[in-house]
Amino acid sequence: xxxxxxxxxxxxxxxxxxxxxxxxxxxxxxxxxxxxxxxxxxxxxxxxxxxxxxxxxxxxxxxxxxxxxxxxxxxxxxxxxxxxxxxxxxxxxxxxxxxxxxxxxxxxxxxxxxxxxxxxxxxxxxxxxxxxxxxxxxxxxxxxxxxxxxxxxxxxxxxxxxxxxxxxxxxxx
Amino acid sequence: xxxxxxxxxxxxxxxxxxxxxxxxxxxxxxxxxxxxxxxxxxxxxxxxxxxxxxxxxxxxxxxxxxxxxxxxxxxxxxxxxxxxxxxxxxxxxxxxxxxxxxxxxxxxxxxxxxxxxxxxxxxxxxxxxxxxxxxxxxxxxxxxxxxxxxxxxxxxxxxxxxxxxxxxxxxxxxxxxxxxxxxx
Numbered sequence: 579x580x581x582x583x584x585x586x587x588x589x590x591x592x593x594x595x596x597x598x599x600x601x602x603x604x605x606x607x608x609x610x611x612x613x614x615x616x617x618x619x620x621x622x623x624x625x626x627x628x629x630x631x632x633x634x635x636x637x638x639x640x641x642x643x644x645x646x647x648x649x650x651x652x653x654x655x656x657x658x659x660x661x662x663x664x665x666x667x668x669x670x671x672x673x674x675x676x677x678x679x680x681x682x683x684x685x686x687x688x689x690x691x692x693x694x695x696x697x698x699x700x701x702x703x704x705x706x707x708x709x710x711x712x713x714x715x716x717x718x719x720x721x722x723x724x725x726x727x728x729x730x731x732x733x734x735x736x737x738x739x740x741x742x743x744x745x746x747x748x749x750x751x
Numbered sequence: 752x753x754x755x756x757x758x759x760x761x762x763x764x765x766x767x768x769x770x771x772x773x774x775x776x777x778x779x780x781x782x783x784x785x786x787x788x789x790x791x792x793x794x795x796x797x798x799x800x801x802x803x804x805x806x807x808x809x810x811x812x813x814x815x816x817x818x819x820x821x822x823x824x825x826x827x828x829x830x831x832x833x834x835x836x837x838x839x840x841x842x843x844x845x846x847x848x849x850x851x852x853x854x855x856x857x858x859x860x861x862x863x864x865x866x867x868x869x870x871x872x873x874x875x876x877x878x879x880x881x882x883x884x885x886x887x888x889x890x891x892x893x894x895x896x897x898x899x900x901x902x903x904x905x906x907x908x909x910x911x912x913x914x915x916x917x918x919x920x921x922x923x924x925x926x927x928x929x930x931x932x933x934x935x
Contacts, residue, residue: 712826714835722832730892733868 607636611667623670633667641666794852794884798845802855802862802875802897805904809843815928823907836906837894842913846920847887855881863898866912872898887914 605619614631615622621630635641644663647655655663664671713719731739743750799810803820811817824838845851855864857875865872866885873883887893895910915923 712835714826714831714833716831719831722830723834726832726834731889732891734889 605632608632608634609637621669623668623675625672625675628672630668634669635666792850792884795849796846796851798843798851798853800853800855800864800873800875802857802859802864802901802908804859804902805897805908807862807864807897807908807910809841811924815924817924817928819927821910823909834894837896837909837911839909839911842892842911844913844915844920844923845887846917847890847914849917850884850886852882852884855883860901861899862901862908864895864910865898866893866895866910868893868895869912871895874899887912890914890916 608621610619610632612629612631614620614629615624615627617631619632621632621634623630641662644659644666647659648663652660714723727738728742731744733739741750742748796811797813799812801808801810806820806822808818808820819841821839821841821843823836824833824840826835853864853871853873855873855875856879857877859877861877862875863872864875869885869887871883871885873881875881891914893912893914895912897905897908897910899905901908
């Protein structure tokens with residue numbers, strides 16, 4: 579008697595273990611209806627894999643009764659019953675899956691926030707952090723350096739020396 | 752959506768092999784050219800460049816022994832037309848239209864002798880001589896800066912190559928060597 583109890587409990591444990599391995603225990607009372615996305619008992623709303631492995635809702639007695647009625651003539655089903663049958667097996671319709679989510683608004687908003695933080699950092703750096711430019715950046719210095727570059731005929735082929743007309747002493751038009 | 756773009760073995764093999772063949776046909780002449788470009792064509796002159804922290808020193812020892820150091824001109828100079836961080840006190844005078852070979856080394860840490868307008872960049876490694884050659888076909892000043900981080904004043908050791916005609920070069924070399932002889 580004790581051994582029979584032991585064996586029966588062992589068998590239940592085995593079943594539980596098998597159920598755990600195959601995931602059947604995680605899905606509750608939902609019926610398995612096919613292979614699905616990858617052979618596992620998961621439900622996903624995907625346009626490229628439209629038939630999930632399990633139904634969406636658990637089987638209740640009225641759904642089971644509706645399924646029996648579904649086996650007969652479909653013209654006898656009302657629109658409400660057809661909708662109930664669909665929603666028992668699926669969570670979203672195709673148009674609901676492909677509907678726009680409006681996620682782009684929050685993405686654009688956050689991107690603008692981060693860009694403005696960056697711009698603020700640059701402004702504050704310019705005001706408080708950076709030192710003065712060296713003396714060679716003054717207009718007078720820049721003019722003198724440019725004159726020296728022209729006199730030296732720097733880059734005479736395609737650069738600044740090529741843009742100056744040396745015969746006339748002025749920039750080329 | 753993506754199950755029609757997986758597992759296409761034939762086309763994947765094809766679009767791997769065909770570009771590989773095309774690239775081999777591109778690479779072979781290119782490598783040949785690369786090695787051809789590095790040949791030395793009977794240099795007229797050899798210049799030795801030694802990098803120090805933080806200046807360059809040059810030696811011309813082909814006919815007369817000339818040595819000098821080249822420091823950056825300080826930034827608080829009065830002259831408004833100096834190029835900040837680029838001008839040096841002594842220019843490296845070299846003759847134009849002649850092949851010049853430079854041998855670059857360093858005395859302490861890594862430096863790199865660069866003149867971008869001449870297409871020259873040669874690393875200066877202590878204990879090693881690196882050779883490079885170039886030809887200048889117009890007179891003028893060619894600027895460059897040290898291109899290997901070498902310490903606090905790495906940005907402040909520029910290079911100025913002054914390209915002159917051969918007579919001017921000979922006069923310059925004799926005047927520099929005489930002035931250094933006067934020292935002695």
